[in-house]
Amino acid sequence: MKILIVDDELSNRMILSAILKKESYTVVSAVNGQEAIDVFQQEEPDLVLMDIMMPVMDGYEATRKIKAISQEKFTPIIFLTAMTDEQALRRCVEVGGDDFLSKPYNQVIIKAKIDALERMSQLYNTVNKQKHELLAHQEHESKEQEVARKVFDSILNPGCLSAENIKLHLSPMSLFNGDVVLAVVKPTGGLHVLFGDFTGHGLAASLGALPLSDVFYSMTAKGYSIHDVVREINRKLKHQLPTGMFLAACLVEIDTINNILKYWNGAIPAAWLHKGDSVVELKSRHLPLGILDDSSFSDKVDIIKINDNDKVILSTDGILEAENSSGEMFGVERFTNCLQVNMNNTDSADNDREIDLFEHILDTLDNFIQEQEQSDDVTLGVISCDMAYINQLASQRGSYKKFVPTHWEFELLFYYDCIKTVDPVPLINQIMGEIQGHQIQQDKLSTVLTELFCNALDHGLLGLDSSIKSSPEGFMQFYTDKEERLNKLDSGSIKISVKNIPNNTGGDLFIIFEDSGQGFDVSSLEKTETDKEFPIFSGRGLSLIKNYCQSVSFNDVGNRVECIYSWSNS
Amino acid sequence: MTDNSIDLTTLNELKEIMGDDFSELVTVFISDTQTQLDDLFAAIETSDAPAIKRISHTIKGSSANLGIENLSAISKELELKAADNNIDSSDELLNSIVNEYNDVKIELEKLL
Known part of the structure; x- marks a missing residue:
């Protein structure tokens, strides 16, 4: 252990130095505050003994500066002063002094004080080291998540989430809350949408999205309907996910040929169809995906007749569980109440309704939670059933290009x-x-x-x-x-x-x-x-x-x- | 010289700690204190209260280290008065300090 003695009096330095060397400490010294700072930076001592009254720079100033440059490592400073002057003592503490030592110096007391401060600095430095390790881990993790997100983004989004009839509120990190949203047009026209919420959070919750999107996109591309898609997703998740991990999901198919909505809802609590004059709940009738064996799994879909102006509202439980400052949750009732907003419709207002409904839900939510920053957990989608537009999407897609029948x-x-x-x-x-x-x-x-x-x-x-x-x-x-x-x-x-x-x-x-x-x-x-x-x-x-x-x-x-x-x- | 001039317990402990360096310490103390007394005389001549306070503080501390209690006590009295800007009786205290110093110096030199 290295100790810096700062005192302008040679006799004082000699005595302290002799005492400390007898206890096997390494000793360096300085004759005023300014020199103390220089020696401190050069020698990096573990402890400082500091006189107060010195020429050039006094002990208060030197202590303040040394404490400022050594924030990373706790270096105790003991003031060399009699504990009689209250004013002086207060200043010592204010500038960062950790203890006091008065003349005549006593070997036993000096040793005891140094030992006590050494224990304190060990504790402090251990905590500080752990804090840095923790910060480094956090930074590492968030970098990894960022990389993972980019990889996931490219895998999960070959679909049509950016289509004009889909309004989506989705945090970039939502995947790590377990939320997944997929949408893709069918080769024969029509649209498949999936809102999912994996159990758990973090990277583990996001991994299931890979087999999920694989099945969703490839089967849709082959022309399968959602009941086939959902069965295959269940089979694959059941096979590939660990026990206890599963996917609450609502699959929606907008069938533009027959003007119907088909849906399969397994444990998504917030799914509705806004029909202009009424709101129909897309009720959950199934267990989440990845739980049941294929033999006991039901792929039964519900069917509702739809019009071009109808909107599908889908959300994971983030909205329902959003809390205000008094710990109240947003809940189903507030959600369904704000869906009533467009009920007094006229045809002329129809063009604006889509934006209104989506914005209206988010505004209502913001007003409810107010200063709470929770929007990161909120995943909300409003999908318009504009069938002409959806069909046009299908024909725009290169891979789904309608081949002209040839010889x-x-x-x-x-x-x-x-x-x-x-x-x-x-x-x-x-x-x-x-x-x-x-x-x-x-x-x-x-x-x-x-x-x-x-x-x-x-x-x-x-x-x-x-x-x-x-x-x-x-x-x-x-x-x-x-x-x-x-x-x-x-x-x-x-x-x-x-x-x-x-x-x-x-x-x-x-x-x-x-x-x-x-x-x-x-x-x-x-x-x-x-x-x-x-x-x-x-x-x-x-x-x-x-x-x-x-x-x-x-x-x-x-x-x-x-x-x-x-x-x-x- | 009175019995209180030097606390022999403190001094003997110091002797043990310093070992071969003890003589040097005594020599340094005698010469440094002499220099400080010269400075103190000049400060009193010019009625420089802060300087009186600082120098007497130093003599107080260094003499206490060697167990020279009377010198330390008188220096402390001068320091406190100077701190209150009360330097009227500084001459008298300086005389006492010089007398104590001279007595102590004789005793210390015997140790060399």
Whole structure:
């Protein structure tokens, strides 16, 4: 421990120095206040013994300056004075003195005082160090959050949150409160909106947003409706999120073709449809997402007829739980009351209503909470159901560009070894998607292609008999046989060709599957068709194909089937 | 010299602490105090109360350190009077201080 002695009297310095050195302290000294400051900065002592009356600069001034330059580290200063002059003592304390020492100096007292102050400075410096560590951690965390936010922003927002019919109040850091808002136009027109609130807060609460947005955007892009989207989100969150973490969410679909609103609400407390003359609550009828297994999950949506001027109001619980200075919450009643504002509507006022409603809710909230700074927790959206505008959004989007139906045809030939490893159906879907856009990829078409491929493989190449599948044992036997025969397959091929004949709204697909197998007695198929029994096809597959296609026909040999499937672009 | 001139307990403790440096300390005290007495004389000549106060304060403290109690006590009396700007009797107190100093000096020099 290093101690600085400041005294203009040589004899005093000698005595103090001798005492301190006897206690094994390192001693440095200065003969006045000015020199004390210089030595202090140079030597960085742990403690200072300070005389008061000195030439050039006195002890008060020197102490004030030393305390000012050593704020980061606590350095105790002991004044060398008799404790008799009250005025002087008060000044000592005022300028930052920590203790007093009077003459004649006593070795024991000096040691005791230095020990006590050393303990104090250790405590202070530990606390100070921890404070700095804490600040550094906080800064680090907020930097990380900032980076994370930018990454999330780019992942979460390929949608249309900035569309003119969507008014949104969303704090940049809302993600770390667990709030998520997603909106995207459907390829066929219409709009999907999701308001979600993950349990917890911080980075952990935001992570679920990644699989969520992935499912939301990709399934919407493929043309799925919200009940499919919500089921898949639930399945994925249930699978991927840890127990106890889930998502309260309201999914809304504005269906511009049928002028209806479909919604699925799982535990979002503030969701309404403002219809001009009434307000309809979009009631929560479900548990939050990520809790139930797929088998017990309900994707049932509610449907409401809508008009262009209707507004959807969505909010996470931030608004309802916003408190004023007396600890009162904003609550559902205040929220619904402020939705009544536009009830005395006339058609001429309709253009202004959207801005009014959104601003009105936020103004009402501001007036309620007043000086409380809580708006960061508030996530509010007001979405106008202007259907012409929404349809226009869909056509503006490059990736959702409506492909004009065109003439095209492709033919794929899969040989026996290739068939063992490749499933042609997704491949065909992908080719058609690239040519004609996602509109053509419909569930029914996929079913048709899958059944046609199974028939060509199972019966054409492998010569399996579906009729054995009717008993449970036979069902198992069928698949055992299939695996065995497929493994042994050393010749043969399946040729698939698809041709589009376009019309105004889509086209007719001519789909041909031709296998190198033996075929079957087509006349037997026709004979038994009235009985709905097919000797070779196990029934279900072919009847599905017949239901979904305009026509289905076989060649005489029975190894080539041609179907016509009509699709629509709208 | 009276019995109160030097507190031998304090002085002996100091001797033990200072060890080989004790002689030097005594020498420094004698010469520094002599210088201060010269300064004090000049300050009283010019009726400079703040200087009287400062110098007597210094003599008070340094003599107390060596256990020289009478000298410290008289210096303190002068310091307090000077602090009140009461310097009428400064000459008398200076005389007392000088007498005490001379007595103490003889005693201290015996220790060298």
